[in-house]
Amino acid sequence: MRIEDELKTSSFLNEIQKAQLHIIFCAGWIRNRINSRLKPFGITFEQFNVLSIVLGKFPESIMVKEITLKMPDRNSNTTRIIDKLITKKLVSRLPSEKDGRARSILLTASGQALMLEIDQVWANNSPYQSALNNDQANLLNNLLEQLRD
Numbered sequence: 001m002r003i004e005d006e007l008k009t010s011s012f013l014n015e016i017q018k019a020q021l022h023i024i025f026c027a028g029w030i031r032n033r034i035n036s037r038l039k040p041f042g043i044t045f046e047q048f049n050v051l052s053i054v055l056g057k058f059p060e061s062i063m064v065k066e067i068t069l070k071m072p073d074r075n076s077n078t079t080r081i082i083d084k085l086i087t088k089k090l091v092s093r094l095p096s097e098k099d100g101r102a103r104s105i106l107l108t109a110s111g112q113a114l115m116l117e118i119d120q121v122w123a124n125n126s127p128y129q130s131a132l133n134n135d136q137a138n139l140l141n142n143l144l145e146q147l148r149d
Contacts, residue, residue, distance in 0.1 A: 003018065003021065003022045003025060006025060007021065007025065019147075023144075023147075030127075031045055033127045034048070034127045036127075037122070037125075037127045038118075041114060041117070041118055042088070043085075043088075043090075043114070046071075046073070046076050046081050047081055047084060047085055047090075048118070049071055049072060049073075049076075050067055050071070050078065050081050050082060050085060050091075050105075051085065051090060051091070051107070051111060051114070051115055052115070053067050053070045053071070054067065054091055054105050054106070054107045054111070055107055055111075055112070055115050058106075058107050058112070060106075061094055061104035061105055061106040062104060062105055062106075063096065063102060063103075063104050063105075064078060064079065064082065064102070064103055064104070064105060065102075067082070067105065082105055085111070088110075089108055089110050089111075090107070090108055090110055090111035090114060091105050091106060091107055091108060091111050092105070092106050092108055093105060094106055
């Protein structure tokens with residue numbers, strides 16, 4: 001569907017504004033799509049991102065500030081997200097060996113099992129599937145990188 005139809009407007013300052021609004025709209029659409037696929041697992045998109053980052057470091061733990069730096073949305077309240085994951089027993093918080101004030105995060109057995117379950121369910125029905133082919137996705141990635149330069 002055309003962005004004009006989605007936003008119920010045909011008036012844009014220019015094509016750059018239209019493209020930026022289109023990106024914002026698509027980001028929300030993608031987030032909603034992923035959230036709906038995560039709902040049966042009882043976690044949010046932000047919690048999934050933290051779990052993915054922690055899993056990427058497993059079996060080692062990872063510092064909270066490193067998680068924050070790897071988050072797609074750096075405005076996320078990483079500490080609050082981690083607190084919720086601890087309540088769900090998906091991660092644990094450990095004191096840092098190097099800095100007594102800092103904490104590192106480790107994936108629990110339950111967290112590992114959940115990520116494996118999500119991976120298995122998404123193997124055939126991933127929210128990351130798209131109507132774009134690899135060449136088109138590569139072009140889009142290059143254009144988005146140019147946008148941020």
